[in-house]
Amino acid sequence: DAMVIQNPRYQVTQFGKPVTLSCSQTLNHNVMYWYQQKSSQAPKLLFHYYDKDFNNEADTPDNFQSRRPNTSFCFLDIRSPGLGDAAMYLCATSLQGGNTEAFFGQGTRLTVV
Amino acid sequence: AQSVTQPDIHITVSEGASLELRCNYSYGATPYLFWYVQSPGQGLQLLLKYFSGDTLVQGIKGFEAEFKRSQSSFNLRKPSVHWSDAAEYFCAVGATDMRFGAGTRLTVKP
Numbered sequence: 001d002a003m004v005i006q007n008p009r010y011q012v013t014q015f016g017k018p019v020t021l022s023c024s025q026t027l028n029h030n031v032m033y034w035y036q037q038k039s040s041q042a043p044k045l046l047f048h049y050y051d052k053d054f055n056n057e058a059d060t061p062d063n064f065q066s067r068r069p070n071t072s073f074c075f076l077d078i079r080s081p082g083l084g085d086a087a088m089y090l091c092a093t094s095l096q097g098g099n100t101e102a103f104f105g106q107g108t109r110l111t112v113v
Numbered sequence: 114a115q116s117v118t119q120p121d122i123h124i125t126v127s128e129g130a131s132l133e134l135r136c137n138y139s140y141g142a143t144p145y146l147f148w149y150v151q152s153p154g155q156g157l158q159l160l161l162k163y164f165s166g167d168t169l170v171q172g173i174k175g176f177e178a179e180f181k182r183s184q185s186s187f188n189l190r191k192p193s194v195h196w197s198d199a200a201e202y203f204c205a206v207g208a209t210d211m212r213f214g215a216g217t218r219l220t221v222k223p
Binding site: 043 | 201
């Protein structure tokens with residue numbers, strides 16, 4: 001019944017070791033978002049795809065990359081995780097963008113050791 | 114880009130009391146406005162949304178919100194809070210993408 005699925009729920013990675021977080025959707029939505037959420041803070045938009053069009057936020061570090069190989073899947077790659085990258089990463093989808101409801105996954109809690 | 118301000122970081126109310134969470138937005142055109150709730154360690158769940166029409170919108174779990182264009186506000190209300198309402202509440206404004214306020218943490222006293 002799940003519509004937006006993030007794997008894994010918890011990820012521990014070593015400082016500087018590349019890590020990939022995944023998100024899949026069964027809603028066939030056009031838009032997929034990646035947000036970073038640190039403790040007691042708002043979700044911060046990192047980037048989003050509208051279909052295959054990639055939209056990067058100006059303040060998203062180059063260390064963060066994303067891939068969307070097809071409609072259903074989207075990946076967040078952190079090339080060299082630092083301690084400051086420890087956070088909850090939320091994937092969301094929407095049919096058409098900010099003028100439609102976003103559906104969120106459960107999130108992936110990333111720990112950097 | 115659009116932006117959202119939630120002035121209250123943390124609110125405590127007694128169970129059964131009424132609740133109002135404030136939200137102010139900044140956007141040059143007619144906004145698409147949302148309220149989401151987040152329980153610890155979970156994703157966000159939509160409570161309600163405003164696109165157009167009636168400025169008082171009803172949502173799930175007994176929540177409602179009122180859009181006031183003159184005040185650029187979209188405050189969330191509930192007449193009687195339940196202990197299970199304790200959570201983090203986020204207001205969001207949508208345009209080409211969706212942006213969130215800093216959130217308000219709600220604590221419910223017995």
